[in-house]
Amino acid sequence: MPLITYRKALNEAFSEELTRDDSVFLMGEEVAEYNGAYKVTEGLWERFGSKRVIDTPISEAAFLGLGVGAAMMGLRPVVELMFWSFAYVGFDQIINNAGCVRYMSGGLINVPMVIRGPANGGTSVGATHSHTPENLIANTPGLKVVCPATPYDAKGLMIASIRDNDTVCFMENTLLYGNTGEVPEGSYTIPLGVADIKRLGTDISFIAYGRAVLTALEAAEILQAEHGISAEVIDLRSIRPLDEETLLTSVAKTHRVLLIDENKPFCGVSAQIAAMIAEKAFDELDAPILRVTALDAPAIYSMPLEKLQLPTPERIISKALTLF
Amino acid sequence: MPEITMPKLSDTMTEGTLLRWCKQKGDPIEIGDLLAEVETDKATMEMEAFEEGILSELFVEEGAKVPVGSPIAFILGKNETLTERSPSTSPLTPPPSSTSNSLTPQAITPGSSRQAVPSNTTISSIRIKVSPLARKIAAERGLRLETVAGKGTGPGGRIIAADVIHAPLTPIPTSTGTASSSSILPTPISGNPHTEIPLTNMRQIIAQRLLASKTDIPHFYLSIEIDAAPMVAFRKEFNATGNKITFNDIVLLAVARAAIEKPKINAAFGTTSIFQYESVNLSVAIAVEEGLVTPVIRDAHLKSLPEISAAVKDLATRAREKKLKPEEFSGGTITVSNLGAYGINQFCAIINPPQAAILAVGAIVKKPVVDAQDQIVIGQRLSITLSGDHRVVDGAVAAEYLAALRLLLESPSRLLTV
Numbered sequence: 023m024p025l026i027t028y029r030k031a032l033n034e035a036f037s038e039e040l041t042r043d044d045s046v047f048l049m050g051e052e053v054a055e056y057n058g059a060y061k062v063t064e065g066l067w068e069r070f071g072s073k074r075v076i077d078t079p080i081s082e083a084a085f086l087g088l089g090v091g092a093a094m095m096g097l098r099p100v101v102e103l104m105f106w107s108f109a110y111v112g113f114d115q116i117i118n119n120a121g122c123v124r125y126m127s128g129g130l131i132n133v134p135m136v137i138r139g140p141a142n143g144g145t146s147v148g149a150t151h152s153h154t155p156e157n158l159i160a161n162t163p164g165l166k167v168v169c170p171a172t173p174y175d176a177k178g179l180m181i182a183s184i185r186d187n188d189t190v191c192f193m194e195n196t197l198l199y200g201n202t203g204e205v206p207e208g209s210y211t212i213p214l215g216v217a218d219i220k221r222l223g224t225d226i227s228f229i230a231y232g233r234a235v236l237t238a239l240e241a242a243e244i245l246q247a248e249h250g251i252s253a254e255v256i257d258l259r260s261i262r263p264l265d266e267e268t269l270l271t272s273v274a275k276t277h278r279v280l281l282i283d284e285n286k287p288f289c290g291v292s293a294q295i296a297a298m299i300a301e302k303a304f305d306e307l308d309a310p311i312l313r314v315t316a317l318d319a320p321a322i323y324s325m326p327l328e329k330l331q332l333p334t335p336e337r338i339i340s341k342a343l344t345l346f
Numbered sequence: 347m348p349e350i351t352m353p354k355l356s357d358t359m360t361e362g363t364l365l366r367w368c369k370q371k372g373d374p375i376e377i378g379d380l381l382a383e384v385e386t387d388k389a390t391m392e393m394e395a396f397e398e399g400i401l402s403e404l405f406v407e408e409g410a411k412v413p414v415g416s417p418i419a420f421i422l423g424k425n426e427t428l429t430e431r432s433p434s435t436s437p438l439t440p441p442p443s444s445t446s447n448s449l450t451p452q453a454i455t456p457g458s459s460r461q462a463v464p465s466n467t468t469i470s471s472i473r474i475k476v477s478p479l480a481r482k483i484a485a486e487r488g489l490r491l492e493t494v495a496g497k498g499t500g501p502g503g504r505i506i507a508a509d510v511i512h513a514p515l516t517p518i519p520t521s522t523g524t525a526s527s528s529s530i531l532p533t534p535i536s537g538n539p540h541t542e543i544p545l546t547n548m549r550q551i552i553a554q555r556l557l558a559s560k561t562d563i564p565h566f567y568l569s570i571e572i573d574a575a576p577m578v579a580f581r582k583e584f585n586a587t588g589n590k591i592t593f594n595d596i597v598l599l600a601v602a603r604a605a606i607e608k609p610k611i612n613a614a615f616g617t618t619s620i621f622q623y624e625s626v627n628l629s630v631a632i633a634v635e636e637g638l639v640t641p642v643i644r645d646a647h648l649k650s651l652p653e654i655s656a657a658v659k660d661l662a663t664r665a666r667e668k669k670l671k672p673e674e675f676s677g678g679t680i681t682v683s684n685l686g687a688y689g690i691n692q693f694c695a696i697i698n699p700p701q702a703a704i705l706a707v708g709a710i711v712k713k714p715v716v717d718a719q720d721q722i723v724i725g726q727r728l729s730i731t732l733s734g735d736h737r738v739v740d741g742a743v744a745a746e747y748l749a750a751l752r753l754l755l756e757s758p759s760r761l762l763t764v
Contacts, residue, residue, distance in 0.1 A: 308479040
């Protein structure tokens with residue numbers, strides 16, 4: 023199986039879908055002639071032309087709205103946000119239109135759109151470029167949220183998202199774009215709402231998504247080697263829909279849970295999952311549900327400090343040890 | 347001769363104020379003499395002497411606060427010599443509560459000594475830190491968490507699953523000062539070979555529930571003797587039409603109907619309230635090969651005699667075939683145990699927790715009785731003993747219930763009305 027980057031895996035997904043389905047088109051700031059701010063759409067404008075790969079002005083509210091309208095009329099837009107942090111000027115389009123049209127139309131009108139781009143901190147680009155809005159979006163019934171951690175998942179989830187008949191908010195990570203992994207050639211899908219057990223374990227469940235999965239895996243290896251504790255690492259892959267069953271099954275096996283999340287803690291994704299586990303698996307818990315999240319402050323500009331703001335293997339290990 | 351210590355005069359008393367000495371140092375003391383007045387957290391009590399002799403020492407001044415168990419005085423026996431004595435025990439060490447035998451407290455404030463106060467000093471009421479999983483496993487195993495309290499190996503001493511999975515099931519008594527149960531466990535006896543019969547689940551449950559009942563529930567017992575002649579006649583007449591009801595069926599229905607008339611008996615003790623039930627779910631004790639089960643006849647008070655009879659037969663048959671479903675054991679509100687068929691005339695039963703009462707029914711026996719004309723004649727008598735949870739029902743309430751039961755059993759045709 024070819025070893026390719028996360029960036030290339032996404033690129034392959036677009037290429038597959040642009041080829042397969044004429045209604046699919048890409049749109050965003052510098053996605054076409056410049057090959058994408060992070061080169062995710064490299065080569066696609068050349069290959070598919072200006073009608074399928076479209077550069078937009080710096081006007082998120084406008085082109086998100088354009089995407090909603092196109093999707094309502096039957097096209098399948100894939101709208102890139104240079105950063106998910108820029109989505110905030112277009113929130114009315116995302117929440118009120120993309121998220122609510124199907125409901126408001128009594129199920130008559132779908133909005134089969136993908137809104138995608140990086141949504142991560144950790145790169146010293148400042149508070150306004152480092153938001154992780156997965157919890158904000160997932161709080162809206164009607165919107166789906168996907169956060170892949172690996173190249174394989176990125177491609178399969180992207181193809182599934184483009185084919186989904188509702189709006190999927192696809193959150194990538196600039197720190198993952200260069201990571202490589204085995205990715206099959208051709209087309210395949212990973213269904214939304216199915217978590218993946220990235221590492222089997224027996225003593226504690228690490229629940230994470232996005233880049234935090236990799237941090238959790240690193241911590242799990244150290245925990246095994248230095249403390250003999252076997253951590254199971256579960257990658258949510260999609261936050262909404264949420265694969266509760268896989269989480270609850272793991273909790274019933276390990277009886278301990280540590281949630282690892284680059285999202286902020288307050289009303290964060292991990293808070294939602296902690297509540298769900300407390301409600302549905304209380305009697306399986308042998309220890310309190312704990313979390314390792316981004317520290318609750320605006321993204322810190324100082325690089326050394328920001329590295330500490332996000333979950334580190336050290337923070338995960340020391341928190342995990344308090345559960346035994 | 348006795349050292350007089352500060353007695354524990356109420357559940358919550360930790361110290362008492364010695365208000366006044368009624369005798370002075372050197373006074374001769376007769377049994378029953380008032381020694382002192384003590385103020386507790388609830389009332390002022392008089393302390394009475396249970397020994398005679400000379401009040402040789404007064405260790406505390408009037409007005410002093412004294413921890414429970416600390417020496418306050420010494421009574422020298424009449425033939426003993428007066429020597430200098432000092433308190434022999436540490437004033438801070440309370441004695442076992444049952445040892446204040448030389449004095450008896452008498453409440454001056456009427457009723458004050460029987461006030462119900464939530465005790466916050468017993469082991470069972472201490473908040474035990476335990477994980478939800480450990481709590482569930484303990485409940486499934488029938489393990490009392492008190493037995494592992496303080497032995498938690500989780501963070502901060504929390505009891506976790508590993509602490510309860512293999513913990514021994516031996517329950518501990520909840521009150522202090524009671525002999526540890528380990529001291530009453532059997533040991534091999536030399537020259538007397540024995541067979542060890544492993545405890546079945548049923549035997550363990552019986553052991554735990556009945557030990558808990560006898561340990562936690564203050565039982566009291568009331569017996570009545572019923573004139574069973576009308577029952578005997580009634581049954582004969584009733585069965586003449588093709589029915590096959592037993593005396594026990596009659597007793598069961600009467601127990602249920604009487605509990606509707608006197609609902610205070612159809613209740614259970616909760617931590618902050620008493621649960622008084624509207625329906626009578628009658629638990630019936632049925633002996634089976636490996637022990638005893640108490641399946642429940644729901645809404646027993648609404649049934650007819652043939653219905654009760656059929657229900658009991660069905661439960662007994664399925665109990666012996668082990669075909670009763672778990673839900674058929676739950677929800678009982680009062681229990682009947684009948685050993686009449688085994689030739690037992692009268693006995694006392696242990697309450698089936700969390701119910702408030704159980705009725706122990708004996709055999710109908712012929713015996714000489716004095717009739718209304720003061721003649722000794724041959725009568726038929728049935729003895730029934732009620733065991734009551736005194737936290738829920740008092741003697742008078744239970745007596746009223748038994749009176750209602752007697753009325754039904756001595757005029758059994760009343761049971762024909764619905």
